Amino acid sequence: MEEKGKKYSLKKIGLVVLNTILTTILILGLIGTVIILAKVGGDWNSLSKNSNYENSEVLKQRLRTQSEFIWDYYSEKKYLETDGEFDATKKIDVFDYAAMYEHTKNYGKNPLYYTIEDLQEAQNEIAVQSYQWGYYSDFWYEEAQEQENVYGLYNLKNGDKVDVDNILTPQNAKTLKEYMEKYDVSEERCLNALQTTIDGLGYYISDYEDNLSAYDTKNTNLRFSILDENGKSVFSNTESGKLTGDLSDIFQIQNGNITMELAVDAGFPSQDSFYYEKQEYETFVPYYRLYFWGMVVGCIGAIVTLVWLTVLSGRVENNEKNEIVLSWIDKPKTEIAAALWIALGALSITAIVWLIDIFWNGFQRVAITFLILAILLFVAIFLSAYLSLVRRIKAKTIASNSLCHMIKQSFGKVVQNANISLKFFACFILYLIISSILVMEGSFISRLLYIILNVFVGWFIWNDITARQKLVDGVKAISQGNIEYQVDVEKMTPLNKDLAQGINSIGGGLQKAVSESVKSERLKTDLITNVSHDIKTPLTSIINYVMLLKQEEIENEKAKGYIDVIEQKSHRLKQLTEDLVEASKISSGNITLEMIKINFNELLEQTLGEFEEKFEQKNLQIILNRPQTPVLIMADGRRVWRIVENLFQNIYKYAMPGTRVYVDLATNENKMFLTLKNISENPLNIQSDELTERFIRGDVSRSTEGSGLGLSIAKSLTTLQKGEFDIYLDGDLFKVTVTFFLTN
Amino acid sequence: MNTVLVCDDDKEIVEAIEIYLQNEGYHVLKAYDGLQAVEILDKQEVDLLIIDVMMPKLDGIRATLKIREKSSIPIIILSAKSEDVDKILGLNIGADDYMTKPFNLLELMARVKSQLRRYTKLGTAVENNQKLYVNGGLEINDELKIVKVDGEEVKMTPIEYNILLLLMKNPGKVFSTDQIYENIWKEQAFGAENTVAVHIRHIREKIEINPKEPHYIKVVWGVGYKIERRV
Numbered sequence: 001m002e003e004k005g006k007k008y009s010l011k012k013i014g015l016v017v018l019n020t021i022l023t024t025i026l027i028l029g030l031i032g033t034v035i036i037l038a039k040v041g042g043d044w045n046s047l048s049k050n051s052n053y054e055n056s057e058v059l060k061q062r063l064r065t066q067s068e069f070i071w072d073y074y075s076e077k078k079y080l081e082t083d084g085e086f087d088a089t090k091k092i093d094v095f096d097y098a099a100m101y102e103h104t105k106n107y108g109k110n111p112l113y114y115t116i117e118d119l120q121e122a123q124n125e126i127a128v129q130s131y132q133w134g135y136y137s138d139f140w141y142e143e144a145q146e147q148e149n150v151y152g153l154y155n156l157k158n159g160d161k162v163d164v165d166n167i168l169t170p171q172n173a174k175t176l177k178e179y180m181e182k183y184d185v186s187e188e189r190c191l192n193a194l195q196t197t198i199d200g201l202g203y204y205i206s207d208y209e210d211n212l213s214a215y216d217t218k219n220t221n222l223r224f225s226i227l228d229e230n231g232k233s234v235f236s237n238t239e240s241g242k243l244t245g246d247l248s249d250i251f252q253i254q255n256g257n258i259t260m261e262l263a264v265d266a267g268f269p270s271q272d273s274f275y276y277e278k279q280e281y282e283t284f285v286p287y288y289r290l291y292f293w294g295m296v297v298g299c300i301g302a303i304v305t306l307v308w309l310t311v312l313s314g315r316v317e318n319n320e321k322n323e324i325v326l327s328w329i330d331k332p333k334t335e336i337a338a339a340l341w342i343a344l345g346a347l348s349i350t351a352i353v354w355l356i357d358i359f360w361n362g363f364q365r366v367a368i369t370f371l372i373l374a375i376l377l378f379v380a381i382f383l384s385a386y387l388s389l390v391r392r393i394k395a396k397t398i399a400s401n402s403l404c405h406m407i408k409q410s411f412g413k414v415v416q417n418a419n420i421s422l423k424f425f426a427c428f429i430l431y432l433i434i435s436s437i438l439v440m441e442g443s444f445i446s447r448l449l450y451i452i453l454n455v456f457v458g459w460f461i462w463n464d465i466t467a468r469q470k471l472v473d474g475v476k477a478i479s480q481g482n483i484e485y486q487v488d489v490e491k492m493t494p495l496n497k498d499l500a501q502g503i504n505s506i507g508g509g510l511q512k513a514v515s516e517s518v519k520s521e522r523l524k525t526d527l528i529t530n531v532s533h534d535i536k537t538p539l540t541s542i543i544n545y546v547m548l549l550k551q552e553e554i555e556n557e558k559a560k561g562y563i564d565v566i567e568q569k570s571h572r573l574k575q576l577t578e579d580l581v582e583a584s585k586i587s588s589g590n591i592t593l594e595m596i597k598i599n600f601n602e603l604l605e606q607t608l609g610e611f612e613e614k615f616e617q618k619n620l621q622i623i624l625n626r627p628q629t630p631v632l633i634m635a636d637g638r639r640v641w642r643i644v645e646n647l648f649q650n651i652y653k654y655a656m657p658g659t660r661v662y663v664d665l666a667t668n669e670n671k672m673f674l675t676l677k678n679i680s681e682n683p684l685n686i687q688s689d690e691l692t693e694r695f696i697r698g699d700v701s702r703s704t705e706g707s708g709l710g711l712s713i714a715k716s717l718t719t720l721q722k723g724e725f726d727i728y729l730d731g732d733l734f735k736v737t738v739t740f741f742l743t744n
Numbered sequence: 745m746n747t748v749l750v751c752d753d754d755k756e757i758v759e760a761i762e763i764y765l766q767n768e769g770y771h772v773l774k775a776y777d778g779l780q781a782v783e784i785l786d787k788q789e790v791d792l793l794i795i796d797v798m799m800p801k802l803d804g805i806r807a808t809l810k811i812r813e814k815s816s817i818p819i820i821i822l823s824a825k826s827e828d829v830d831k832i833l834g835l836n837i838g839a840d841d842y843m844t845k846p847f848n849l850l851e852l853m854a855r856v857k858s859q860l861r862r863y864t865k866l867g868t869a870v871e872n873n874q875k876l877y878v879n880g881g882l883e884i885n886d887e888l889k890i891v892k893v894d895g896e897e898v899k900m901t902p903i904e905y906n907i908l909l910l911l912m913k914n915p916g917k918v919f920s921t922d923q924i925y926e927n928i929w930k931e932q933a934f935g936a937e938n939t940v941a942v943h944i945r946h947i948r949e950k951i952e953i954n955p956k957e958p959h960y961i962k963v964v965w966g967v968g969y970k971i972e973r974r975v
Binding site: 488532533534536537538539540541542543544547548570574578583596598599600602603605606607608609610613614633635638640641715 | 754756757760761764765798820824825826845846847848850920921922928940941942943944945955963964965966967
């Protein structure tokens with residue numbers, strides 16, 4: 001709860017208020033500037049020249065508008081007055097009137113006169129129907145439609161068509177019919193002109209009466225005068241017909257030969273719209289610069305505070321975690337909040353537009369007050385919405401806290417939880433339904449869709465099968481030892497992807513395990529090598545001093561025997577350290593092979609040469625059986641020699657003296673086999689595979705010379721060169737077979 | 745009387761070597777690190793140096809490099825490092841011989857003698873004879889049918905002599921057992937068995953200090969035998 005207090009820090013509240021005010025000033029300044037500019041016709045300079053209303057552009061614009069009304073008033077006078085007074089008996093040419101009223105050309109060559117009274121009376125009795133206007137109630141219109149003659153005058157009460165002559169009498173003919181016949185004018189044309197006149201005259205007269213009072217000098221400050229081509233006033237609301245006295249600038253408008261002059265009484269004796277406008281003008285316009293600068297300052301200030309607020313928003317002072325703190329208005333789902341904000345914004349904008357509209361039609365204080373309120377409201381709404389948006393973006397809740405996301409999430413859960421067979425079943429049923437519908441419908445488009453659907457399904461199945469193939473390849477590769485193999489998971493369906501990633505991670509795990517074991521083997525080899533170096537130095541002294549001892553003349557036979565033992569054991573220790581290093585290097589693969597083409601037959605011969613004397617010593621007879629042709633293999637000669645040497649050494653050490661040793665070299669199409677057989681001197685009471693384990697030898701021979709690593713080294717070296725090494729034990733028979741691939 | 749400098753950080757090893765060298769009648773100087781060895785060489789006349797590799801202050805390899813800047817005396821490296829790369833390194837930087845620990849003192853003595861003979865005597869004793877084949881310390885005088893190793897005559901059987909001569913005449917060339925057999929016995933090597941290999945072993949035993957690590961007659965396993973081309 002402590003945090004909440006900090007969330008609304010004074011700084012932020014101040015900024016919000018400041019921003020609201022500045023933005024309001026900006027909008028007000030903008031509106032003021034635009035309205036004033038519009039009122040003065042975009043002439044900004046005129047404002048600085050004329051500070052009072054009487055000489056202002058605003059007044060000029062008003063007068064221009066007024067002149068339109070006065071032209072109307074002037075024409076009303078012409079039609080309705082005789083000698084400056086309203087004359088009900090005055091005759092009106094309906095053609096002339098209709099043309100004036102509808103702003104068209106007068107086609108009636110011969111006037112058709114009626115009196116104003118008659119026409120006014122007729123308006124009370126008849127309704128006018130014309131297909132041109134479509135003006136009256138549906139009842140009349142429908143009735144009229146049914147009749148052939150759609151134009152005409154109808155009784156207002158019962159809708160019957162009435163004879164015009166029964167109601168109206170023309171002033172220049174006895175009847176309308178007579179007039180029509182006399183001047184050969186169609187009934188349609190006459191009735192059209194007549195109905196326009198009857199229809200318009202009522203409004204025309206009432207407008208005339210309004211103008212009569214409105215333009216009376218008692219009610220308006222407006223002063224006008226219409227002058228003919230000679231400069232003689234023909235119509236004015238001043239007594240003299242001249243615009244004199246304490247007046248504003250006179251505004252002149254030409255209309256053909258006629259000129260209209262307009263001005264306002266600078267004394268403003270009447271409290272009319274000019275009077276109020278003058279007051280508003282003098283209240284607001286002198287500050288036009290203020291509006292402009294208000295706009296500029298408001299704009300800059302609003303942007304600065306808005307940016308500042310954008311940065312601050314959601315951050316809480318002294319919050320170590322630097323998290324975004326959300327307010328309650330950020331909690332609703334994004335879409336709901338957006339809709340709400342847009343609705344509120346639209347509402348306030350509508351209010352503003354409505355108030356500006358009022359404002360446009362005259363500077364009014366009340367409108368201004370409401371306008372400011374409306375703008376404040378709008379700015380507040382905008383700011384809240386904007387800052388809420390900023391906080392949502394910062395907290396990254398725009399997408400996560402939205403309806404769409406919620407729907408997607410819940411839908412995803414359903415799909416995820418559904419078991420795979422259910423999913424398949426649903427898809428299959430869907431496919432069946434769609435394809436059945438398409439087949440049964442049978443139109444061209446549905447057939448096309450059916451084909452497209454099946455192509456898509458085929459494509460999907462093909463994708464699945466190829467992905468399956470990739471998986472199978474991956475599993476095969478890994479099971480064959482290619483643990484670096486990675487299945488390409490691109491473009492796979494989620495299920496296959498899971499499977500592929502599983503396979504990849506199994507491969508990765510294996511790879512890691514292998515590389516770790518290789519690493520630890522290396523470490524072991526390094527350790528053994530270093531230790532053996534350290535052992536060798538003291539061993540050198542032991543061996544050397546034993547030699548020195550032996551040179552001394554020692555009488556004691558026992559002592560001589562002891563010295564022999566030390567000598568033997570020190571040599572064995574030497575052998576052991578050397579073999580140990582070699583064995584560990586070979587088994588960790590820490591050696592490089594120099595593969596060349598060698599003749600195994602030659603190598604066997606060389607080896608036999610080396611061992612001839614030793615075998616003679618032990619009275620071992622070699623039974624050699626080998627081909628006369630070269631036996632070529634790809635191998636590292638020194639390492640193969642080491643294999644064969646170790647095997648022969650083994651025979652020399654452990655074969656029973658006086659027995660035969662069988663050495664067989666044989667080949668088949670692609671392999672060679674070297675088989676050595678001998679009779680062991682001591683019982684072989686262990687398993688054959690144990691013989692190649694490091695440090696394991698036949699039981700009794702453990703204490704004799706040798707390291708026990710010979711067979712192990714031989715086997716490792718054979719395997720390294722892609723050969724095979726097998727030991728077979730049967731009673732005292734020791735048999736070993738070394739196999740290599742032949743080369744050309 | 746030749747002077748031999750023995751250098752090893754293990755005093756017991758130095759003493760054992762000293763005893764043997766003195767028995768053989770050499771004058772012995774002792775050093776226990778590379779720097780001492782270099783210093784002694786600067787001050788005194790020394791005919792041969794036996795030096796260990798792993799030593800404090802200045803190791804054997806660096807010391808050898810330094811000594812080789814001004815002296816050409818025979819240097820025998822003694823080291824516990826038995827890898828091929830170590831041996832190659834030692835011989836390449838200027839050592840004349842490389843022995844791995846633990847070593848046989850008698851073998852060391854033989855190597856010392858061999859190096860000294862070559863260093864002190866051989867250089868001048870080159871006879872200008874067409875039928876003289878020389879390879880390092882090994883020489884065959886085909887006119888007199890004499891084989892000498894480091895100046896000392898070695899007794900050979902006629903077959904051994906012919907095999908050695910064949911290899912000496914073609915230094916660097918590898919002969920298979922069959923080729924050697926056909927060359928020497930002048931007949932098809934059918935069923936020759938291991939005769940050649942046995943003879944070669946006998947030759948090695950006669951001319952090499954350590955027949956298991958032959959200096960002259962190299963076995964190319966699975967291919968044949970050769971004598972390396974040497975000046």
